[in-house]
Amino acid sequence: MNNWLRKNPNVRSVRVAAADLNGQPRGKRIPTRFADKALEDGTRFPFSVLNLDIWGEDIEDSPLVMESGDKDGVLRATERGFMPMPWLEAPTALLPIWMYHDDGRPFAGDPRHALNTVLQRFKARGLTPVCAVELEFFLIDDSGRKLQVPPSPRSGKRRQAGDILSMRALDQFDTFFTELYDACEEMDIPADTAISEAGLGQFEINLMHCDDALRAADDAWLFKMLVKGLARKHGFAASFMAKPYPDYAGSGLHMHFSVLDADGNNVFDNGGPEGTDMLRHAVAGCMDAMAGCGLIFAPHANSYDRIVPDAHAPTSVCWAYENRTSSIRIPSGNPKARRIEHRVAGGDVNPYLMLTAVLGAAINGIEDGATPPAPITGNAYAANLPQIPGDWETAINMFESDPHVARIFAPELIRNLVMTKRQECRDMGELSREEQVEIYLETV
Known part of the structure; x- marks a missing residue:
């Protein structure tokens, strides 16, 4: 045995x-x-x-x-x-x-193999991506007709407002979070900081960076499974759906990544705040493929309720230094940790496909020596910029035909995903928002 x-x-x-x-x-x-x-x-x-x-x-x-x-x-x-x-x-x-x-051939329609194929392109250049993800999710009482925050196991009361970085919000569900961290230890999922977020009963947990992108995707996939399963054990639901409440911020799945060379040096680090040419090549690749990969970052009908202006989710194709209104952010801090934060994806994504899209776009840009436009300053929502697809049908069509996507994903996977999403788009169109939310609450 x-x-x-x-x-x-x-x-x-x-x-x-x-x-x-x-x-x-x-x-x-x-x-x-x-x-x-x-x-x-x-x-x-x-x-x-x-x-x-x-x-x-x-x-x-x-x-x-x-x-x-x-x-x-x-x-x-x-x-x-x-x-x-x-x-x-x-x-x-x-x-x-x-x-x-x-x-013995890998099945090209398997999302984990899609990620592995992109990683082989990095390996061929002696490069290794280092990835970390931030996962936002909601704790929800779905026992009645209307979704609401679960009552606190400590006070029995429901907190009827968003409460950003609130210690009280974390403490209200301390038993759940304590058991969640214990379970992450058992499953070897590197869960790090937890915070409360802007939505009703919304929280975020960061997973530690990892120099094995397959493992990082595994961690995110397993973490979503664990959070949803453990919440039911505690008598409520957990959901990574993009927008369960129309009037509150949705959930994202942000990805941070840097790239190491064969000697373990961060190829994005030039010792200063601006980063290297290699960083700019990767940024350009991410921008070039962003609209075409919109279906990966927003895969469901409910995803598009999140991608709206002034709602803490990027709507335009742009990059910036230390600016959370942009879709690609270069965080400040120690130059040795210089990295790219890709902020487009919702919490409802498939982590394997999301990492494939981001890293595949980055290696496209690195291979091409691509140059991005100038970084933006100020509020990206108020600027006249190229847009990320704002509706499902447009995203499906762009994913099917975009040449940058065709360099990242196998034709078989593109075909399979497009057929899947067209079928879902047709069938979801017959349902009310409440019926859609009921489906997505448990699945994504």
């Missing part, structure tokens, strides 16, 4: 799970005594399972379904290995997996 399972003999069952294009975990439950087989031989399920819509249904006319006989891929364990699932009552292990063809 696997060493981890041998050291944890209380584990009753194993889940094997991969991320589909929406970031939903798809997989199987396996009795512990058969876990070795899944580890050694892999498990099998149809390629089409990584390309379901947000309801978990097949994509109509997808070549992965009837046209191909809905054939199986083989899913093998990632390097992450087994880990606990602390939000479940029975002791359970999770084994993250990713999909291959029978001949």
Whole structure:
């Protein structure tokens, strides 16, 4: 038996799970005594399972379904290995997996393989991205017809306002956050600072930077799964949806990254506040691909409620030094930590696709030696700047046709995601906002 399972003999069952294009975990439950087989031989399920819509249904006319006989891929364990699932009552292990063809080729429609492909482009140049993400989410009482903040387990009262960086807001849910940090330790997720945010019952937790971007994406994917599962254990919901409350700020998933050379030096650091030419090349690449990758950063109908002016979410394609109204921000501080903050994505994204889009755009710019326009100053919302797609249909069409996107993502993944989103866009159009929120609350 696997060493981890041998050291944890209380584990009753194993889940094997991969991320589909929406970031939903798809997989199987396996009795512990058969876990070795899944580890050694892999498990099998149809390629089409990584390309379901947000309801978990097949994509109509997808070549992965009837046209191909809905054939199986083989899913093998990632390097992450087994880990606990602390939000479940029975002791359970999770084994993250990713999909291959029978001949060993990676399945191009698997979002984790998409990220790995981009990382190979960095590796070919002797470069290593160092990534960190900031995840915002809401704690929500969804037991009634109207969403509201859960009552504090300490006072029994509901805080009916946003409360930025409030110690009181954190203390009201201290038991939940204490258990969350303990669970992150168990799962080896590097959770760092927690703060309260501007929305009702909204919080943010930062994950520590990591020089393995696949692991950073794993951490974000697993963290979202953990937060949602643990909240239910505490009697309320947690959601990373972009905009659960129309009148309050939405949730983002901001990404910070720098790049190391073969000697471990930060290639964005020139010893001063402005950064290097390499930083500007990466910024230019990110700007060039930003509109085309809008579908990655805003993948759902509800995502576009967040991308509106003056709502703490970027709406334009621009960059700036130490300016949170811009879509790309260069933070101040120690030059050794000079980095790019990409601020466009909502909390509802698939972390694998989001990191692929950002890092893929950056390596495009580095490979091309691209030059960005001058950084902006002042309020980006008030400036006349190119815009990020503000509606779902435009974002889908741009993702399908944009040449910068075609350099980042495999044609198969582009096709699969476009078909998925067109089907969702059609079906979501028949629902009220309340019905849409009910779907997204649990899934994204």
